[in-house]
Amino acid sequence: MKRTSHISELREIIAIEKSRGRRIALIPTMGYLHRGHLALVEQAKQRGALIVLSIFVNPLQFGPNEDYTSYPRDLEKDAHLVETAGVDVLFHPTSEEMYPLPMVTYVEVGQLDAVLCGANRPGHFRGVATVVSKLFHIVQPDLAFFGQKDYQQYLIIRRMVGDLNLPIEVCPVPIVRDFDGLALSSRNVFLTSEQRQEALILSQSLNEAEKLLRAGERSARVLETRIKEKITNESQGVIDYVEVREAQNLSEVTRIENPVLVALAVRFGSTRLIDNKVMEVNPLV
Amino acid sequence: MKRTSHISELREIIAIEKSRGRRIALIPTMGYLHRGHLALVEQAKQRGALIVLSIFVNPLQFGPNEDYTSYPRDLEKDAHLVETAGVDVLFHPTSEEMYPLPMVTYVEVGQLDAVLCGANRPGHFRGVATVVSKLFHIVQPDLAFFGQKDYQQYLIIRRMVGDLNLPIEVCPVPIVRDFDGLALSSRNVFLTSEQRQEALILSQSLNEAEKLLRAGERSARVLETRIKEKITNESQGVIDYVEVREAQNLSEVTRIENPVLVALAVRFGSTRLIDNKVMEVNPLV
Numbered sequence: 001m002k003r004t005s006h007i008s009e010l011r012e013i014i015a016i017e018k019s020r021g022r023r024i025a026l027i028p029t030m031g032y033l034h035r036g037h038l039a040l041v042e043q044a045k046q047r048g049a050l051i052v053l054s055i056f057v058n059p060l061q062f063g064p065n066e067d068y069t070s071y072p073r074d075l076e077k078d079a080h081l082v083e084t085a086g087v088d089v090l091f092h093p094t095s096e097e098m099y100p101l102p103m104v105t106y107v108e109v110g111q112l113d114a115v116l117c118g119a120n121r122p123g124h125f126r127g128v129a130t131v132v133s134k135l136f137h138i139v140q141p142d143l144a145f146f147g148q149k150d151y152q153q154y155l156i157i158r159r160m161v162g163d164l165n166l167p168i169e170v171c172p173v174p175i176v177r178d179f180d181g182l183a184l185s186s187r188n189v190f191l192t193s194e195q196r197q198e199a200l201i202l203s204q205s206l207n208e209a210e211k212l213l214r215a216g217e218r219s220a221r222v223l224e225t226r227i228k229e230k231i232t233n234e235s236q237g238v239i240d241y242v243e244v245r246e247a248q249n250l251s252e253v254t255r256i257e258n259p260v261l262v263a264l265a266v267r268f269g270s271t272r273l274i275d276n277k278v279m280e281v282n283p284l285v
Numbered sequence: 286m287k288r289t290s291h292i293s294e295l296r297e298i299i300a301i302e303k304s305r306g307r308r309i310a311l312i313p314t315m316g317y318l319h320r321g322h323l324a325l326v327e328q329a330k331q332r333g334a335l336i337v338l339s340i341f342v343n344p345l346q347f348g349p350n351e352d353y354t355s356y357p358r359d360l361e362k363d364a365h366l367v368e369t370a371g372v373d374v375l376f377h378p379t380s381e382e383m384y385p386l387p388m389v390t391y392v393e394v395g396q397l398d399a400v401l402c403g404a405n406r407p408g409h410f411r412g413v414a415t416v417v418s419k420l421f422h423i424v425q426p427d428l429a430f431f432g433q434k435d436y437q438q439y440l441i442i443r444r445m446v447g448d449l450n451l452p453i454e455v456c457p458v459p460i461v462r463d464f465d466g467l468a469l470s471s472r473n474v475f476l477t478s479e480q481r482q483e484a485l486i487l488s489q490s491l492n493e494a495e496k497l498l499r500a501g502e503r504s505a506r507v508l509e510t511r512i513k514e515k516i517t518n519e520s521q522g523v524i525d526y527v528e529v530r531e532a533q534n535l536s537e538v539t540r541i542e543n544p545v546l547v548a549l550a551v552r553f554g555s556t557r558l559i560d561n562k563v564m565e566v567n568p569l570v
Binding site (some may be wrong): 007011101103104105106107108109110111112129130133134137138140159160162163164165166167 | 391
């Protein structure tokens with residue numbers, strides 16, 4: 001595996017591979033990698049492309065009171081993990097390499113960025129779209145892989161790619177969960193053992209909502225209320241949001257007919273966790 | 286010369302040329318071409334690249350009360366002109382080809398877009414940066430050529446390319462003027478012969494400001510005032526702005542020490558003309 005923190009060196013490596021006709025896959029991450037990230041690598045390997053994995057904790061997507069400085073980091077452990085997993089190139093730039101000048105240019109994906117996590121984290125998705133746009137221009141991948149735990153992020157990147165004609169296939173990869181159902185997240189490391197146990201309520205409540213839907217419930221509000229009640233009654237979690245929205249474009253839903261995204265964000269102590277599930281009225285058709 | 290209005294066909298043409306190791310030059314235009322545009326083609330030819338010239342009157346960069354519908358168009362004349370000039374590929378997409386869905390993604394270049402034409406045309410440079418970003422992703426050029434008559438646009442694109450790590454060299458090309466000094470513009474066609482004669486005051490007042498600077502005047506306000514007085518006293522032109530700003534970043538100037546951009550926008554009837562000149566205190570050093 002090659003490693004570099006320099007854009008120019010990365011571009012040279014990629015240019016050589018492209019000149020050999022090799023396709024390029026990009027996996028953008030913030031590091032502190034877990035099996036969810038490794039599932040992205042697995043998917044990329046199946047496409048036969050050269051795999052570039054980036055690790056960059058992007059200051060642009062953190063709000064002033066968010067956890068940029070405390071976000072977990074362990075570059076050497078990550079490097080060992082991805083080398084074993086079969087990544088070809090690890091790109092781990094510094095902030096100075098990514099932002100040598102004060103940024104004045106931003107990419108904004110309207111509408112999709114105003115709801116769910118966007119409503120609670122102003123500027124977050126602008127920071128995400130901008131840094132992903134930069135990484136796309138640096139790596140010029142044919143394929144890019146994003147985990148569906150950040151489902152809204154995946155939709156935003158997919159729409160950005162379409163609206164701006166980026167010649168990139170955006171590949172979603174399903175959420176990877178721990179043995180007990182907790183969605184894997186770098187931030188899980190901050191949970192106390194009690195909080196971790198309580199956080200199981202997130203996936204459990206999503207599963208219960210799906211059972212309700214399959215049993216015939218079609219009201220988005222009823223599903224949201226049931227999830228909120230369950231979280232509030234059975235844990236100390238403080239709800240940021242629980243929402244049912246159209247899976248294709250995050251627009252509002254009253255009566256469920258098309259595939260929906262059921263998404264939630266809940267705080268346990270100072271740790272904010274997200275989870276979601278895409279549900280269909282009739283998954284067998 | 287190849288011609289296409291389809292993104293997919295254009296991409297195929299370019300992919301073949303790239304696979305032969307050919308560099309690609311992009312010249313984005315809104316058509317109704319004049320010798321100013323042909324100077325861009327000349328510059329591109331000197332770089333030995335395959336020349337792609339796009340003609341697209343971009344609705345996104347026109348305000349609701351601006352001249353999008355009346356903007357002059359003559360595709361067949363343009364096609365003949367650029368074929369003779371040595372353009373390799375003419376790309377003339379429809380609005381539906383460029384914007385098949387309602388756009389929700391925008392590229393904004395802050396600070397630089399808030400002054401001069403940006404102050405008078407809200408949303409204009411957001412529309413420019415967004416469509417140029419799309420064209421860059423479609424064509425993936427190595428070089429892109431922009432005329433310095435739209436000096437602010439050139440600075441904005443150059444900054445966008447830097448901030449977003451686009452692997453493109455942005456090449457500015459000097460203003461081309463008519464025999465009498467009027468800066469060439471597709472909008473000149475709208476001037477009556479009296480207005481056209483009066484509009485000579487624009488280049489004349491810029492030249493006079495430069496003489497003042499060379500004679501030792503260092504006050505930006507004095508230069509601006511002299512230009513405004515000259516335009517107001519000697520024509521019916523209605524001034525949008527006359528401003529002296531740092532040529533590198535458009536920041537404010539009081540005492541002139543570094544190269545400055547002297548830029549103006551003036552309306553003659555319903556036709557809004559712009560002109561500018563970059564001036565240095567001591568151009569011989």
